[in-house]
Amino acid sequence: MAEVSMIVPVYQVEKYIGQCIESVLNQTFQDFELILIDDGSKDDSGRICDFYAAKDERIRVVHTENRGAAAARNTGLDQASGRYITFLDGDDYLADNMIERLHQVIEDSAYDMVVCDFLNLLPNENDNFIVHLKERTVNGREVLEHLKNEKSYGVWTVVWNKIYTREILKNLRFPNGKYFEDEFFSNQLYLNSNQIHVISDVLCYHRVLASSTMNTQKTENYLDLLDALQERLEIYMQYDYSEDEIYKVLIFLLDPFTRCVKAKFSGTNKHRIENTKKFIKMTSRKLMSRELPFLKKSSLVMIGLFPNLTYRIAIRFRSQLEKFL
The missing domain is CATH 3.90.550.10 (Spore Coat Polysaccharide Biosynthesis Protein SpsA; Chain A)
Incomplete structure (x- = not known):
């Protein structure tokens, strides 16, 4: 051996x-x-x-x-x-x-x-x-x-x-x-x-x-990244990890989510996107009950309702937002 x-x-x-x-x-x-x-x-x-x-x-x-x-x-x-x-x-x-x-x-x-x-x-x-x-x-x-x-x-x-x-x-x-x-x-x-x-x-x-x-990742491959990040967020919530770290990973999740939304998938892949949107909404709601700064809590309202739109706006004004979030 x-x-x-x-x-x-x-x-x-x-x-x-x-x-x-x-x-x-x-x-x-x-x-x-x-x-x-x-x-x-x-x-x-x-x-x-x-x-x-x-x-x-x-x-x-x-x-x-x-x-x-x-x-x-x-x-x-x-x-x-x-x-x-x-x-x-x-x-x-x-x-x-x-x-x-x-x-x-x-x-x-x-x-x-x-x-x-x-x-x-x-x-x-x-x-x-x-x-x-x-x-x-x-x-x-x-x-x-x-x-x-x-x-x-x-x-x-x-x-x-x-x-x-x-x-x-x-x-x-x-x-x-x-x-x-x-x-x-x-x-x-x-x-x-x-x-x-x-x-x-x-x-x-x-x-x-x-x-x-x-x-060389195809957009469809990012559906698996969505699953991996959701798994990590579920671990964070289950083991009572830091609110700030949960918020960070939720923001990470918005990037591949927005890529997949723009791809306009159908069938099973569309269903996976819809489930991810429900997950984002649920996680945002749970995070709002935790100890977070006011601006982060406010952003969770938009993230829960319009995750891909919120992400596109956030990317456009990223340098300004990073000063506050």
């Missing part, structure tokens, strides 16, 4: 998967298994994975039909045997000491996971940036209630800049068939997490490609 299981969903990344795999093989920490899930790639990605697996017995390749990143990661979780688990995307790569450093911090500690900083590699290299995380220890509620709502470039949502204990992931899976699967996963992850340690080391190199999923 390996100490660390590394799970990599692979889809149409023939240009990058070799570098990804090499960065794992070159780790200073060598007690790992690398599980490559070829998610029905039509290019040479699967064959490249097989080439490396034939050379190193620590590499396992599972070929499946195309089912999406969530199903691929779930397959990897079902296959994993390590005491600790990490994820990596097939077009990303690691610093040589990433696993050693993360394992060093989490081993013999009470942490459920350890989080590291990463370098975002954008199409224009002049736009590359790191997040500049500071070392500290937080708990799951603090992340879910506060940190996920701060500007953090997905640090608390993505899964590939962390090492996890096997136990914390034992009953967790990604939602099959959903877009924004990390949003759903992180809701349950932090709800069930205790101690989380953050280190400032930049250990992962994440490519943000022009063709990446986040950059």
